[in-house]
Amino acid sequence: MNGILNKLRLEPPFYSASTGQQNWMGSGNVLKIQSPVDGNPLGEINLIGEEEYKSVMAEAKKAFPLWKALPAPQRGEIVRQFGDALRAEKEALGKLVSYEMGKSLQEGLGEVQEMIDICDFAVGLSRQLYGLQMHSERPKHRMFEQWHPLGVVGIISAFNFPVAVWAWNASIAWVCGNVCIWKPSEKTPFSALACQEIFKKVLNQNKLPEGISNLIIGDGTIGKKMAADRDISLISATGSTQMGKSVAETVGKRLGKSILELGGNNAVIVTREADLKQAVPAIVFGAVGTAGQRCTSTRRLIVHETQFEELLEKLVSAYGQLQIGDPLDEMNHMGPLIDKTAVTEYEKTIRTAIEQGGRILYGGKVLEGDTYASGCYVLPTIIEATVNMPIVAHETFAPIVYIMPYKNLEEAIDIQNSVPQGLSSAIFTLNLRDAETFLSHTGSDCGIANVNIGTSGAEIGGAFGGEKETGGGRESGSDAWKAYMRRQTCTLNYSTVLPLAQGIKFYL
Incomplete structure (x- = not known):
């Protein structure tokens, strides 16, 4: 990996804990990063301290007036x-x-492609920050709305998408005139450092202040500090529901703004009329892609009773063909979990599911041997479950999928909507009425609803986010840009008199 780091100008003097010259370096505890692929070290870095945080914030505030004036x-x-x-x-x-x-x-390259795509989207958006013009009830008055940047935008991202989700937020925030402070997951800091270095070079080439884009490596304490900081106008946070609730409470107390993209417990409904040739690969990718560590990963399969046995047979066969190992080997379908803590959670969830009446149909084991020496590799797992098992309503960041039968579509939709989370959902059907029902107001209660595609793999052109305990925020495409700006309603009087709204008379 040193070759990759060197190509990105991340040679050891850049990321060693012994240097602290860059504005994302700190004076706190040393963070040592090991790859879950083989357990080998990637490097070490100091966590940010109080004084470094103040310095970063000062640089961001200093850069904002210049940046928004462009x-x-x-x-x-x-x-x-x-x-x-x-x-x-x-x-x-x-x-x-x-x-x-x-x-x-392939997923790593795809994540970088997401960054490229959102940059392209943001470039076009920079000429489309439209406001409306409304007709005033008063003669010779013009009423319209316009949008202004917020100021400093804080971005807290998770390990599962180390760079793409930051780019979703930052690219849009930048074209809207904001500056950004990014706190990546402390589990994946070097991907963030690489992105910062790449963008810093662009800023330097254009003689712009580096404070337009700021990076701080810290733990949850720094995330809490950002949430409480009145100088940060908007916090966009990706992570667990527990973390999101804490951010929302803290930001809400100071009447700040937040975008929350939190937990997902995503279901695929497979109807009587589903095309299983489409459904099976979509389900497998949704359940095992990124080793089940996507917020949009498929976690529940709700299958019509007439399709249940055939689909299960096809899934078990497909799982048996999966290649697990070094993710840099393109022949492998699935790599490791992020760390041994995630492996422990995987094992705990499987034990709990069995205790609650679940039955393992495939997998359920931690892999051993030289190929899996990091201790972070597991078998993707299929568990037969019932909707009343409490564990089914819980999100586990691992390749575990629960499968359960249903009798009619109304029941299937009720099962899908019965969990606290509401991010992504999908139905496989060739029945137009079932598809439209799923998409109607009596159907899926999620922020994303797909027909004949899986739960995972959103495009940047659409606003991304979910409802209920997923947080309700939206990132990326559509009109999500409005969250990064403040709306201003303006009225201009070009008459020679001063008429009041609602016909009110005021005499002096």
Whole structure:
């Protein structure tokens, strides 16, 4: 991996704990990072301290007036250059993401492609920050709305997508005129350092302050500090529901803004009329892609009783063909979990499911041997379950999927909607009425609803996010940009008199 780090100019003097010259370095405890792929060290870095945090915030606040004063298309041009820089580094950065996080190389490269795509989207958006014009009830008055940047945007991202979710937020925030402070997961700091270095080079080439994009490596304490900081206008946080509730409470107390993308417990409904040739690969990728560590991973299969046995047979056969190992080997379908703590949670969840009446149909084991020496590799697992098992309503970040039968579509939708989370959902059916019912107001209660595609793999053109304990926020495409700006309603009087609204008369 040193070759990858060197290509990204992350040679040891850059990321060693003995240096602290960059504004994302700290004076706190040393963080040592090992790859879940083989257990080998990636490097070490100091966590940020109180004084470094103050310094980063000062740099961000200093950069904001200059950045927001640039016309939005000029800000878009900087983001365009960043996208081109990512294109040049796609292979190296994709490998780093794969090795540091453990996802397959194809998924690592795909994550970098997501960054490139959102940069392209943001460039176009920089010329489309539209406001409405409304008709005033008063003669010779013009009423309209316009949008202004918020200021400093804080981004807290999770380990499972070490770079893409940051880019979703940062690219949009930048073209809207904001500056950003990014706290990546302390489990995957080097992918974040690489991105920061790439964007810093773009800023330097354009003689712009580095404070437009800031990186801080810290633990949950720093995340709490960001949430409480009144100088951060918006916090966009990705992570567990527990973490999101804490952020929402803290930000809400100071009447700040937040975007929350939290837990998912995503279901696929397979109807009597489903095409299993479509459904099986979508289910398998949704359940085992990123080793089940996506917020959109498929965790529940709700299968019509007439399809249950055939689908189960096909799934067990497909699982038996999966190759598990080094994610940098393109022949492998699944890599490791992020760390041994995740493995422990995997084992605990399986034990709990069995205690509650579940039956393992495939998997359920931690893999051993030289290939799996890091101790982070597990077998993807299928568990036959019932809807009243409490564990089914719990999200476990691991390749575990629960399968259960249903009799009619109304029952299936009720089962799908019965969990606290509401991120992604899917139905496989060739029945138009079932598809439309699933998409109607009596259907899926999730932020994402798909027909004949799986729960995982959202495109950047659509707003991404969910309901209920998923947080209710939206990132990426559509009109999600509005969350990164403040709306201002303006009325301009070009008459010679002063008429009041609602016909009110006021005489002096």
